[in-house]
Amino acid sequence: MSTAYVKQWPNGGKTVRTITVDAAAIKVEHVGNKTVMASGKYGVNGTFFAGSNLTGIAIQDGYGVNTAGADKYAKGEANSPISASVAAPCGGKVNKRGTLFHFSPLLNGQIHTAQKPVVDFSDYSGANRSNIKWAIGGYSLFLTNSYSSSDDYYNDIQAVSCANNTENASRFSPKSPNTRTAIGYRYDSTHGRQIVLAVFKSATAWEVRNFMKNTMDCSIGVMLDGGGSSQMRWKLPSGANDDWDPSDQKRTIQTMVTVTADKWL
Numbered sequence: 001m002s003t004a005y006v007k008q009w010p011n012g013g014k015t016v017r018t019i020t021v022d023a024a025a026i027k028v029e030h031v032g033n034k035t036v037m038a039s040g041k042y043g044v045n046g047t048f049f050a051g052s053n054l055t056g057i058a059i060q061d062g063y064g065v066n067t068a069g070a071d072k073y074a075k076g077e078a079n080s081p082i083s084a085s086v087a088a089p090c091g092g093k094v095n096k097r098g099t100l101f102h103f104s105p106l107l108n109g110q111i112h113t114a115q116k117p118v119v120d121f122s123d124y125s126g127a128n129r130s131n132i133k134w135a136i137g138g139y140s141l142f143l144t145n146s147y148s149s150s151d152d153y154y155n156d157i158q159a160v161s162c163a164n165n166t167e168n169a170s171r172f173s174p175k176s177p178n179t180r181t182a183i184g185y186r187y188d189s190t191h192g193r194q195i196v197l198a199v200f201k202s203a204t205a206w207e208v209r210n211f212m213k214n215t216m217d218c219s220i221g222v223m224l225d226g227g228g229s230s231q232m233r234w235k236l237p238s239g240a241n242d243d244w245d246p247s248d249q250k251r252t253i254q255t256m257v258t259v260t261a262d263k264w265l
Helices: 150-157 205-215
Strands: 003-009 016-022 026-034 043-045 058-060 097-107 110-113 132-140 178-188 192-203 220-223 232-235 241-244 253-259
Touching (some): 003 232, 016 232, 043 178, 097 220, 132 150, 132 178, 150 205, 178 205, 192 205, 205 220
Antiparallel strands (some): 003 016, 026 253, 043 232, 058 132, 097 110, 097 132, 178 192, 178 220, 232 241
16 A cells, blocks of 8 residues: 655745655656646656657656657657757757656666666666656756765756766756756655655755755655646545645646555645
């Protein structure tokens, strides 16, 4: 039996809401031009998109979630058409994205990993359609790295150099407070392998990283789409539904990270 735990955190006066649940209760799903609140599902918004084209990876059971046909995996859709303004800098190359993978069976002894920004899911050595239970792309939080300052972290994601771990995050203003969404993985000796979904009322990417690492004890994680896309829906212990749209933009999205739990607390 899986239990989803919902909590609101003050986080320095800036509200954060989290859903923590067993990893087996997580799926990546296509909702297609609906808000999280109107989706009928529980969880948070998913990866980045331009129109109906995803610009980050979104895979369930080895297949891209919003493509069709026999070849529907479509490279996880991470390299869907991207305008020049989105693809620049780095010579117009397609954006890399930090990606959280759930492998089943294990890959190199791991169920989850987000160690490498990738353009396509197959860029991750050993990943293939047969062993990816689900995968979702965003910007790496690099929770196991040590940084002497926030600037060092931003250098890793903002395309300071095309040779480093750049993920071209500069266009999303990671240094500015904004509504944000993140997903992280942690192992708890009592509850086992857990996924943490978090929506932030106002936070920089560095603040998101510190919350996921220090407050939620996540070992790996990525920041998902933010701004008006950041939304959450959950079930109350009474059985009633509740939701949060911190920007109040009611923006329609393409993908969600969903939760199917037997019990909500």
